Amino acid sequence: MILKRIGGLIEPLKVICVQNVQCVGAFSYGFEASRSISTTGINLLEIGAESEGHDKKNISKAMKAYLERAREHDEFMKKQREEYQIGKRHLANMMGEDPETFTQGDVDNAIEYLFPSGLFEKKARPFMKPPEEVFPQRKAAEFDETGRPHHFLFYTGRPNFYQVLHDTVQHINDLYKFEDVMISKNLRPDKNLELDLSGYQWISKTDLEAKLVERIGDKDYDSLINALERLCNLPYSYKAKDFILQFKKPLMNQIQNFDVPKPxxxxxxxxxxxxxxxxxxxxxxxxxxxxxxxxxxxxxxxxxxxxxxxxxxxxxxxxxxxxxxxxxxxxxxxxxxxxxxxxxxxxxxxxxxxxxxxxxxxxxxxxxxAGLLTKDVRTRERKKPGQQGARRKFTWKKR
The missing domain is CATH 3.30.230.10 (Ribosomal Protein S5; domain 2)
Known part of the structure; x- marks a missing residue:
């Protein structure tokens, strides 16, 4: 075994010696030899290819089934996305709108207009949503054919959760560095750009699990929220607003801002x-x-x-x-x-x-x-002719 330094790393090189051969071929793990070396009736590159093909043949049935399920799910979601886009274009044409600027809100309004429903439960009414919102999320393939995990945090057990923690800490460190640069220039943060999260709250543990497609404990959830709170309290947190709002949800949709009159x-x-x-x-x-x-x-x-x-x-x-x-x-x-x-x-x-x-x-x-500024416009519904009340009907008797 010979150790060779490559780019600052030491990697072992396997030296294969064959009799009646004038040169020696060195094959390192992770890259191919630059030239083929012929021996007496033996081609070393062919041996490497045969061994590589032998490894592929030894893939377990469980791994094949796992990769096949992941592939089928990806194809299914791709087909559903195409059907959703086609349906949205047809719906836009029916409403006389431009399909390129037809938003999800326009889709919901068109469905409510074209297919009115008196059902009380909203989930029972007709709707058309992107497939990511309709079908439950599933983790993508986490292994390749050789069994190596794609994610570098796979062996933590919850790679998506720890990825969010890693990104949060990365944003905190970046803001610390940015703050040091601004202090060196005698500049202070602009209060007009200060991050305003009033009217928002952190997503619940259940919503976070659905977003990450992983199960997490209460302690892990609290740790993540504390890290995000620390990020929000930094003076330049507005630079990470897009990242923070991924884990925030509005308490109520503010439709209109009213100007406060002067007394x-x-x-x-x-x-x-x-x-x-x-x-x-x-x-x-x-x-x-x-x-x-x-x-x-x-x-x-x-x-x-x-x-x-x-x-x-x-x-x-x-x-x-x-x-x-x-x-x-x-x-x-x-x-x-x-x-x-x-x-x-x-x-x-x-x-x-x-x-x-x-x-x-x-x-x-x-x-x-709290709903104090919302005017309650509800009134008593009038009685309809031919009925006992606003909604109540007369008792029907066959005989």
């Missing part, structure tokens, strides 16, 4: 905001929020005792308690029509809508996530 001032110098068109069911009214105040609430010239039931009173106080403003503002309400439940809902929305001008942006985001 006005009365003759006493107190700031106030009046919200009109406060509606709930058949009730409508207006709400004025004044600050500074003592927590006084006036409803149609009366106190909070205007509502006799406790539930309606709690509806009014909830926005004030949620924002910790119950003893800092005064509320004046005028409401008409509807019942006590509708009037309480209208006033609650008006109070929450007016409090936006007196709290910070983070509190406004929490109010939005």
């Amino acid at each position: 006005k001032y009365d003759s006493e110098g107190r700031a106030y905001i009046t919200t009109y068109e406060c509606r709930r069911k058949a009730a409508k009214g207006d709400v004025t929020v004044r600050t500074p105040g003592t927590g006084k609430i006036t409803i149609n010239g009366q106190g909070i005792t205007y509502f006799q039931d406790v539930q309606s009173r709690e509806q009014l106080l909830f926005p004030l308690i949620f924002t910790n403003m119950q003893n800092k503002v005064d509320i004046e309400c005028n409401v008409a029509d509807g019942g006590y439940s509708g009037q309480a809902g209208a006033i609650r929305w008006g109070i929450a809508w007016g409090l936006r001008s007196f709290v910070d942006q983070e509190t406004i985001e929490k109010m939005r996530l």
Whole structure:
């Protein structure tokens, strides 16, 4: 056995000596010889080829079945992707849209329009999604024909999980280096580019397992979340925003951002905001929020005792308690029509809508996530002719 240094690494070279041969051939593991060496009736390269073919013939049946299943799954997913693309193009043509710019949201709207369904369960309604979202994910082939794993972290038992940890640490180290460079140049991070993750939360352990196609424990999940939290707290974390958002999900889709109005001032110098068109069911009214105040609430010239039931009173106080403003503002309400439940809902929305001008942006985001800023437009469904009620039918009797 002879040791030879190749590119900084020491690799063993097998020396094959044959009688009546003037030169000696050296074959190293992992690369082929540059020339063939003929001996008395023996070609050494042919011997190597025969041995390589012999190894292929000795592939176990389990390995062949494993590779065959992986190949069949890849072909199946490829076929499903092609069918999905064809179906999306047909759907775009039916709706008169450009197939190249037809998004998944357009597909969902087209399916709902062309195939309306009254089924309550969304999973029972017709849909068309990419095959990756319909069929459960499976790990790709992890071995080659010789039994060598593709992933360098295969022997950890959870290569995908440790790959995410590895990438997280890599991003942290890169941001540390970038921060050192910026400090050497006397530059500070721009606050306008600061990473804002309000309205997002970390994906659950179940969702993470589905994403990684691996089972992980609670301790491993906590370790990953702690590492990602550390990455988010770095001053230049916005450079790794795309990586971080892979493990975040929005709490609620924010459809529209409303501009917060600036408060006005009365003759006493107190700031106030009046919200009109406060509606709930058949009730409508207006709400004025004044600050500074003592927590006084006036409803149609009366106190909070205007509502006799406790539930309606709690509806009014909830926005004030949620924002910790119950003893800092005064509320004046005028409401008409509807019942006590509708009037309480209208006033609650008006109070929450007016409090936006007196709290910070983070509190406004929490109010939005809690549903305080969403107007409840639900009303009683009317009775239909030929029916006993809005949905109820008369009892049908055959005889």
